Amino acid sequence: DAKTTQPTSMDCAEGRAANLPCNHSTISGNEYVYWYRQIHSQGPQYIIHGLKNNETNEMASLIITEDRKSSTLILPHATLRDTAVYYCIVRRSSNTGKLIFGQGTTLQVKP
Amino acid sequence: EAQVTQNPRYLITVTGKKLTVTCSQNMNHEYMSWYRQDPGLGLRQIYYSMNVEVTDKGDVPEGYKVSRKEKRNFPLILESPSPNQTSLYFCASSAETGGLSYEQYFGPGTRLTVT
Numbered sequence: 001d002a003k004t005t006q007p008t009s010m011d012c013a014e015g016r017a018a019n020l021p022c023n024h025s026t027i028s029g030n031e032y033v034y035w036y037r038q039i040h041s042q043g044p045q046y047i048i049h050g051l052k053n054n055e056t057n058e059m060a061s062l063i064i065t066e067d068r069k070s071s072t073l074i075l076p077h078a079t080l081r082d083t084a085v086y087y088c089i090v091r092r093s094s095n096t097g098k099l100i101f102g103q104g105t106t107l108q109v110k111p
Numbered sequence: 112e113a114q115v116t117q118n119p120r121y122l123i124t125v126t127g128k129k130l131t132v133t134c135s136q137n138m139n140h141e142y143m144s145w146y147r148q149d150p151g152l153g154l155r156q157i158y159y160s161m162n163v164e165v166t167d168k169g170d171v172p173e174g175y176k177v178s179r180k181e182k183r184n185f186p187l188i189l190e191s192p193s194p195n196q197t198s199l200y201f202c203a204s205s206a207e208t209g210g211l212s213y214e215q216y217f218g219p220g221t222r223l224t225v226t
Contacts, residue, residue, distance in 0.1 A: 034214070041199060041220065041222075042219060042220065043115070043201050043203075043217030043218050043219050043220050044154070044201070044203075044215075044217045045217070046214035046215065046216065049214060096156070096159055096167070096169065097142050097144055097159055097161070097205060097207050097215070098144070098156045098159070098169060098170070099146075099154070099156075099203075099215060101153045101154040102153065103153070
């Protein structure tokens with residue numbers, strides 16, 4: 001599975017959009033981009049995933065560049081409850097199902 | 112409500128006393144997995160199961176056992192716990208099969224302390 005690079009931390013004002021970048025320059029054609037978050041030692045929570053097209057669900061939007069070497073997770077109206085560690089994971093279906101969690105980005109939403 | 116449950120949520124035990132952490136999912140998922148999370152090391156996979164009676168080692172299986180007798184349950188067994196197994200444990204499940212990739216659902220975690 002391709003390695004990802006994320007900023008260590010980011011701040012965002014409450015009510016504003018939070019844009020979390022992720023670089024995955026070695027991604028393969030059959031690898032998906034997944035985003036999970038973990039709120040203070042709770043179980044990681046799935047947010048969104050995509051292959052090449054932009055995706056949107058009730059939680060967030062995922063923008064993947066045309067060359068697929070980077071992506072951005074967008075939380076359109078961040079709230080204090082969105083303060084968490086956000087993990088960008090690139091993976092394909094595998095026999096182990098293993099998710100490789102890097103260090104992630106600690107997003108601090110401030111009032 | 113679709114969910115993964117773990118019990119107990121918190122456990123303090125002593126070295127050598129066998130314990131079991133239960134995990135159950137109500138989504139009819141075939142795939143289940145156990146992770147441990149330690150400061151500075153992130154989440155690491157302990158064991159996983161692709162289906163009933165099919166289990167395999169993850170990255171850090173030493174000192175752990177699992178079983179998968181029913182689709183919904185995947186207990187983690189520590190036959191002789193040691194202090195280095197003090198950690199935060201997560202169970203996960205997914206509809207993932209060998210050919211398709213799906214999101215994984217995680218339980219709330221079990222914080223284990225071995226003294």
